[in-house]
Amino acid sequence: MKKLTIYICCAIGIGMASSCKKFLDEKPISVSTDLTFWKNESDADKGVAAGYALVRKTLNKADGLAFYAYGDLPTDEFASAGSYRFDNVFRMEWAISVPSAETWDRMMQMRRYDTFYSAIDQANRCIKFIPTIADDKFASAAAKNNLLGEAYFLRAFNYFYMTRIWGDIPLVTQTGAITEAVDLPRSKAADVIAQCLSDLNTAINLLSWDYANSGNRAVRANKGAAYALLAHLYAWQGDYQNCNATTDKIIDQNYYQYVNRDNYLSIYKGKSTEGIFEIAQSDENEGSVGGIANFTLKSPYLTTNTGNSIFPLNINTLNTLYSSTDDKRFKTAFALTNxxxxxxxKYSNITYVNGQNVITAVAHNNIIIFRLADIKLLKAESLAALSQFDQARAVLNEVRSIAGLGAWTGTNANLFEGIIDERGRELFLEGHRFYDLVRLGKKTGIMKFGAEKMTKADFDAGKYYWPLDPALMNINKRLTQTPFWSSKL
Known part of the structure; x- marks a missing residue:
């Protein structure tokens, strides 16, 4: 039998996490135990929890930084990245050679999709086996539906995240197709998106708005999380009619409320009134000993770093985005600005652990995937794209008002770009900027990555999609390289 086509790392253990919450401690269910495991609601819950844990492992790969390295590091938010391989990620030098044996290498980890497929395999397993559990083994029909809906959401989330990174990717919806070493070619991104749409519509029909356990707010999927993912999927496609209608499903429910911008940092501790979907790692028994806090903070906010920040911010971008001194987000979420x-x-909620005479900083912040202001601005973006300028301005100005800013004064011709800029202010260092700039480039042709990173010609040729690591292609001979990088890697 061949080696695994899609190399699967099924061991759970978030690389940079010192410990994790009970529902994220569950191990993925192995094939050998499937026939004996799925007996009741508790088993189903453990199976779904393992899926969330694998998502967290994926977003924390590459020294706990993958989520931000994909979504923020290659953008205008940073001036440089003074760290091995992350400097190449920052400059979009994604084809740099890495020895195939160095699986620890940050660039190799960024170019590989192994852990995504671990999470997908777990979601596939839940989708297959939860329906086989007798209804009377659940507290209610709603409980069973919610767990199944979460599994469909998790599969859609992983596939959407991957297709934004690599474009065409292998598509697997059956258990065993991954683990039985079947050679899988890359499916067209449109086919992957179609599967995501199907999964999300199923999830929406199954999920409720409320949580059975209030402690699961935002860190497990509900109907709002599924609608948020669906809205982002439509925006990525450029289907702004459906994106606008989907954002209304969230906004009209009135389930989420803005956090007062004087208390802006509370968002990043997690489970705020604004949070729609987050990766849990902020509780006392959770935390990261590396990750984004380690790379963007220094003393006095990170006392273990008495030098400069490893990833210095781009001062020109800050001056451009936050030109008004009245912006509460800038006042609250930035320091040492002079x-x-x-x-x-944003990620300075840190405790210190003293062990064997070594002080270790542990950051307690959730990874914020979707929140209310994000969805509001996605609606404004959709309305601007549909030339509904007055309505777009009204939503944009709502977000600006709670941040202490006046109405936006640009022209209709510049409104779409102005909303992307507002997303840059509101969602700075929250994993959105790169994808926002890609949508800006697709819609308007405006490039804000920096010509030294990606020219308009590079963009049109698809440079914003990552290459696959050659190690994957050595395992699976049916894979082909991402077109832009085919002659460079």
Whole structure:
């Protein structure tokens, strides 16, 4: 039998996490135990929890930084990235050679999709086996439906995230197709998106708005999380009619409320009134000993770093985005702004552990995937794309108002770009900027990555899609390289 086509790393253990919450401690269900495991609601819950844990492992790969390295590091938010391989990620030098044996290498980890497929395999397993559990083994029909809906959401989330990174990717919806070493070619991105749409519509029909356990708010999927993912999927496609209608499903429900911008940092501790979907790692028994806090903070916000920040912010971008001194987000979420090394302190909820005479900093912040302001601005973006300018301005100005800013004064011709800029202010260092700039480029042709990173010609040729690591192609001979990178790697 061949080696696994899609190399699967099924061991759970978030690389940079010091410990994790009970529902994220569950191990993935192995094939050998499927026939004996799925007996009741508790088993189903453990199976779904393992899926969330594998998502967290994926977003924390590459020294706990993958979520931000994909979504923020290659953008205008940073001036440089003074760390091995992350400097190449920052400059979009994604074809740099890495020895195939160095699986620890940050660039190799960024170019591989192994852990995504671990999470997908777990979701496939839940989708297959939860319906086989007798209804009377659940507290209610709603409980069974919610667990199944979460599994469909998780599969859609992983596939959407991957197709934004690589474009065409192998598509697997059956258990065993991954683990039985079947050679799988890359499916067209449109086919992957179609599967995501199908899964999300199923999830929406199964999920409820409320959580059975209030402690699961935002860190497990509900109907709002599924609608949020669906809205982003439509925006990525450029289907702004459906994106606008989907954002209304969330907004009209009135289930989420803005956090007061004077208390802006509370969002990043997690489970705020604004949070729609997050990756849990902020509780006392959770936390990251590396990750984004380690790379963007310094003393006095990170006392273990008495030098400069490893990833210095782009001062020109800060001055452009936050030109008004009245912006509460800038006042609250940034520090040392008059220095040559200003900081974003969204992820500064840190405790210190003293062990064997070594002080270790542990950051307690959730990874915020979707929140209300994000969805509001996605609606404004949709309305601008549909030339409904007055309505778009009204939503944009709502977000600006709670941040302490006046109405936006640009022209209709510049409104779409202005909303992307507002997303840059509101969602700075939250994993959105790269994808926002891709949508800006697709819609308007405006490039804000920096010509030294990606020219318009590069963009049109698809440079914003990542290459596959050659190690994957050595395992699976049916894979082909991402077109832009085919002659470079």
């Amino acid at each position: 220095s040559t090394d200003p900081l974003c302190i």
